[in-house]
Every structure is written in structure tokens, then in C-alpha cells.
Amino acid sequence: MKNGLVKTAVVGVVAGIIGGGVSYVAIDQINNANLNNNSAQTSVTSNSAKLSKKSAKTSGAMTPAYNNVKGAVVSVINMKRQANNKSNSLFDLFGDDDDDNSNSQGKGKLQTYSEGSGVIYMKSGKKGYIVTNNHVVSGSDKVQVMLTNGKTVNARIVGTDETTDLAVLAIDASYVSQTAEFGDSKSLAPGQNVIAVGSPLGSEYASTVTQGIISAPARNITTSSANEQTVIQTDAAINPGNSGGALVNSAGQVIGINSMKLAQSSDGTSVEGMGFAIPSNEVVTIVNQLVKKGKITRPQLGVKVIALEGIPDSYKKRLNIKSDLKKGIYVSSVTKRGSAAEAGIKSGDVITKVDNKSVSDVASLHSILYSHKVGDTVNLSVNRDGKMLNLKVKLQAN
Numbered sequence: 001m002k003n004g005l006v007k008t009a010v011v012g013v014v015a016g017i018i019g020g021g022v023s024y025v026a027i028d029q030i031n032n033a034n035l036n037n038n039s040a041q042t043s044v045t046s047n048s049a050k051l052s053k054k055s056a057k058t059s060g061a062m063t064p065a066y067n068n069v070k071g072a073v074v075s076v077i078n079m080k081r082q083a084n085n086k087s088n089s090l091f092d093l094f095g096d097d098d099d100d101n102s103n104s105q106g107k108g109k110l111q112t113y114s115e116g117s118g119v120i121y122m123k124s125g126k127k128g129y130i131v132t133n134n135h136v137v138s139g140s141d142k143v144q145v146m147l148t149n150g151k152t153v154n155a156r157i158v159g160t161d162e163t164t165d166l167a168v169l170a171i172d173a174s175y176v177s178q179t180a181e182f183g184d185s186k187s188l189a190p191g192q193n194v195i196a197v198g199s200p201l202g203s204e205y206a207s208t209v210t211q212g213i214i215s216a217p218a219r220n221i222t223t224s225s226a227n228e229q230t231v232i233q234t235d236a237a238i239n240p241g242n243s244g245g246a247l248v249n250s251a252g253q254v255i256g257i258n259s260m261k262l263a264q265s266s267d268g269t270s271v272e273g274m275g276f277a278i279p280s281n282e283v284v285t286i287v288n289q290l291v292k293k294g295k296i297t298r299p300q301l302g303v304k305v306i307a308l309e310g311i312p313d314s315y316k317k318r319l320n321i322k323s324d325l326k327k328g329i330y331v332s333s334v335t336k337r338g339s340a341a342e343a344g345i346k347s348g349d350v351i352t353k354v355d356n357k358s359v360s361d362v363a364s365l366h367s368i369l370y371s372h373k374v375g376d377t378v379n380l381s382v383n384r385d386g387k388m389l390n391l392k393v394k395l396q397a398n
Contacts, residue, residue, distance in 0.1 A: 061250070062195050066209050068252025071178030072120040073245055075146040075203035076132050076155070076169070080139065081108035110142055117198035117245030118145065118169060119180050119254060121287070128176035130169040131287050132244030133259055134160045137167050145171055146203045159290030163298075164229070164278060165259050168290040180246060183253030185232065185279035186364075188217035196236040196258055196275070198245025205241070212236030212273070218361040220307050221276065230307060230362040231276040232256045238275030247277040255280045282363045285370050299374045299395035302338020303345065305329045307361040325383060327360040328352045343393040345382060352388075353381035369395070 060066075116136030122129040130145065137143050143155045153175050160167040192214040199206045216233040234247060238261045247256035256277030263271060289296055306319070308328050321330055328350040334341050351359060354368045355378055372378060374397040382389045 062193060062209075062211055062248075065248050065250050065252040066195060066197065069119070069178075069180045069197055069246055069248050069254065070207055070209075071148050072180035073197045073207065074118045074120060074130060074148065075199040075206045076116045076118040076130070076136050076244055077112055077144040077146065077152070077203065078114045078116070078137055078140040079110045079142040079144060080113040081141045082111050083108055113140070115199060115202035115241055116243040117241065117258070119244070119246045119257065120176055120178065121180050121182065121254070123173050123176045123179055126173050127170045128173045128179075129158070129287070129291060130155065130171065131257060131283060132167050132169060133257070134162050134165045134167045136244045137169070138162075143169060145169065146206060147175060147177075148207055149177075151175070159294040159296075161286055161290065161296045163296070164282060164286050166257065166278065166283060166286045166290070168287050180254045181252070182280045182284055183249050183251060183255045185217070185255045185281045188214050188232065188249075188255060190214055190216060193250050194234055194236055194255070195248050196234070196238055196242060196245060196277075197248060198238075198242035198258060200237075200239035200241045202241050208242075210237035212275075215274070216310065218279075218307065218309060218363070219276065220310065220362065230279065230282075231259070232279055234275050234277065235273035236275060237273075238277075242275075253280075257283050279363050282366060285367050289370070296370075297374065298398035299369055299372050299376065300338070300398045301340045301345070301369070301393060302335035302396065303331050303340045304333045304335075305331055305351070305362060305365070308350065309360050322348065322385075323350045323383065324386075325350050325352070327358075328383065329359050329362065329365055339393050339396045343380070343391045345380070345391060345393070346384065348384070349389075350383040351380055352383055353379075355379055356381075 114136070116132060118130040118132035120128055120130050137157055137160065143157060144152050145155045146152045153171055155169040155171050158168040158170050194212060194214055196210045196212070198208060200208050212235040214232065215235050218230050219233040220230055232247065232255070236247070238258050242258045243260070245258045246254045247258055249255045256279055258275065258277045260276050262274040286296065308321070308323065308325055308330055319332070323330065331345060331347055331349045331351065333347050334345055351365070353359065354365065357368055359365045359368065372395055374395055377392050377394050380391045380393055382391055
């Protein structure tokens with residue numbers, strides 16, 4: 001009903017503009033036509049508008065990139081059972097209700113609760129695999145996927161991860177006509193052109209594409225679940241329903257999964273053009289584990305951290321960050337009796353390397369840690385008050 005009202009309002013506005021335009025200029029048009037009838041006819045004949053036979057079929061610079069992924073981006077439909085409120089209608093008394101069997105059993109009828117987007121990234125055996133956001137399918141009683149051809153099919157949740165807000169779905173492989181390729185999110189640079197593909201406001205606007213740039217390739221934010229996360233910031237329009245969709249580079253590769261946007265600052269100031277996506281490098285790590293195990297059992301250091309890169313000096317003072325390093329992972333606090341505490345890591349330390357691999361953002365730290373198992377020992381290079389320390393940490397489970 002809401003959608004119907006919105007459509008009516010839009011049509012009404014458009015009709016009003018057209019109608020008003022005709023009403024105000026009608027008299028002048030008639031007068032001009034009567035006075036200049038012959039000359040007008042001659043003008044139309046000799047100077048009429050024509051379509052060029054040389055029109056470009058794909059004038060947009062990002063159109064080839066869109067074509068590389070359009071068949072792989074789908075709408076994800078979260079369905080929930082609604083409460084089956086008993087009524088005293090005559091039909092109920094005589095058992096003439098046309099609802100499905102679930103209603104008669106008191107479980108409620110399945111209805112669309114919310115819609116988001118997803119990306120088909122792999123076809124293996126009899127299954128096609130789709131990555132989306134965890135919040136898109138969270139709490140669902142059933143999940144369906146609407147393909148680009150408009151066909152709606154059932155999907156099964158393979159695994160979810162609330163921490164990274166990622167989930168993997170599976171559909172019958174026979175429905176997969178195109179899969180998307182992941183690009184390297186570590187190669188992104190500010191100003192790089194990207195497009196966001198998804199279903200803003202739901203499947204009615206499926207396959208919508210918006211264009212923008214990379215505003216920041218590695219922005220550190222605190223999510224609603226109080227997790228520190230490194231994300232890609234873009235000014236490509238991301239609206240409700242785009243969640244789980246693709247952020248695509250000019251090569252047509254998925255370099256991020258759109259997850260959230262910032263609508264206003266903490267003081268209530270309205271914000272435009274601040275959308276965020278989960279970097280593809282982290283996405284690949286998570287989805288592979290979800291397909292293999294159905295869940296994420298994370299080895300952890302037992303620390304709260306923030307990446308130094310991109311933090312203004314003035315903000316470093318507010319966070320009491322004393323390090324002069326430009327890159328690395330700053331340890332803001334250490335969990336008692338955790339892996340890091342037992343290894344001697346202290347608040348204020350800056351982790352620069354893990355297993356001799358440089359870390360400059362939280363995503364790169366996660367990538368290395370998640371390549372290990374609980375119980376493994378990793379080597380950390382830590383800067384403490386300007387001095388370098390090498391510490392061995394035995395990883396515990398999350």
C-alpha cells in the first residue's frame with residue numbers, strides 16, 4: 001500500500017508539471033501558430049530533429065564494468081512469519097480460510113520483512129554461492145533471491161558472521177548465469193572511479209547502478225556492535241536495499257560489499273555521500289570459511305585496536321596516541337588473561353608486523369590472524385616507546 005501511494009505521488013507531481021506547462025503557454029502557442037502557419041510548416045520540414053546513426057551504444061565509461069557484474073547482482077528477500085491473530089469472522093468459524101497450511105497450524109504466514117542485495121561469486125557443483133550482509137538475512141524464517149531475469153528462487157543460508165556483517169547463501173546452480181570476480185581492495189586509491197550495484201528500496205529497483213569515487217580506501221569506523229572495522233568509503237549513492245550489493249572498480253571487479261551509510265553525524269548534522277563497503281580481501285577470507293565451516297571461529301589477540309593510517313594528529317591526541325609512526329595498529333586496550341596480555345603486549349603498543357608481514361589496517365591484521373588456527377603461535381613486531389620488540393603470541397578462540 002505504501003509503494004502504491006508513493007507511485008501515485010510521483011505520477012501526480014509529473015502530471016501537474018506537464019499539465020501546468022500546457023495551460024500557461026497554450027494561448028501563446030495558438031496565436032503564434034495562426035500568425036505564422038506557413039513559415040512554421042516550412043521550418044519543420046527543412047529543420048526537423050533527426051537521430052544520429054552514429055550514436056554510441058555504450059557512452060558511459062563504466063558501462064563495461066557494469067556489464068561484467070549485472071547478471072551476478074541479485075535481490076535478497078528476508079521473509080518472516082507474521083503473528084497469526086485469530087479472528088471471529090464467519091469464514092474462520094467454518095474453516096474456510098484460504099491461507100496456507102502454516103496459518104492453520106498457528107505458525108503465521110510468511111511475508112516479506114525486508115529486502116537487500118547480494119552477489120553471486122561462485123558456482124561449484126550443484127550450488128551457486130551468494131555473498132550478502134548478515135543484517136540482510138538476520139532473523140529470517142525463509143530467504144529468497146530474485147535473479148536479474150526477475151525469477152524468484154529459494155535460497156539456503158550457508159553461514160553468517162555478525163562481526164564482519166557478512167553471510168553466504170546457496171541456490172541451485174542451474175539458476176546461475178553469471179558470477180562476479182573479486183578484485184584486490186588493497187590496490188585502491190582515493191579518487192578512483194567505482195560503481196555501486198544493487199536494489200535500493202528493494203527488488204522494485206533491482207540492478208540500479210550509481211557512480212562515485214573511492215573517498216578513502218581504508219577508513220576505520222566503529223560499528224553498531226562496537227567492533228572496530230576497516231571499510232572502504234565511497235560517495236557512490238548507497239541507500240536502504242543496497243546492503244549486500246557490489247562496489248565495482250573500472251575493471252568490472254567487485255572490490256567491496258556495500259554495507260552501510262552515514263546519514264548524520266553524532267551531533268545530528270545531515271550527511272550526504274558517505275557510504276561504506278567491506279573490503280573484498282576480507283570478504284574472500286570470510287566467505288571461504290563460511291562455506292567450509294558454516295561459521296567463523298576466530299583466533300584472537302585479545303586487544304582493542306585502531307589503525308594509525310588516516311588518523312589526524314589532533315585526533316591522535318584525543319585518543320592519547322603518543323606514537324609518531326604513520327602506519328601500524330595501535331593497541332588501545334588489552335584483555336586480561338587474553339593472548340596478548342600473556343605475551344606481554346601493553347596498551348599503547350603499535351603492532352607493525354605479524355609473521356613478518358606488515359599490517360597497516362585492521363583488515364590486514366584480520367586477514368593474517370584468520371589464516372591461522374586457534375592454538376597457533378604468531379610472531380608480532382611491536383613498537384613500544386620507539387623501541388622494537390618481537391613477541392610470540394599463542395592465539396586463543398574468540
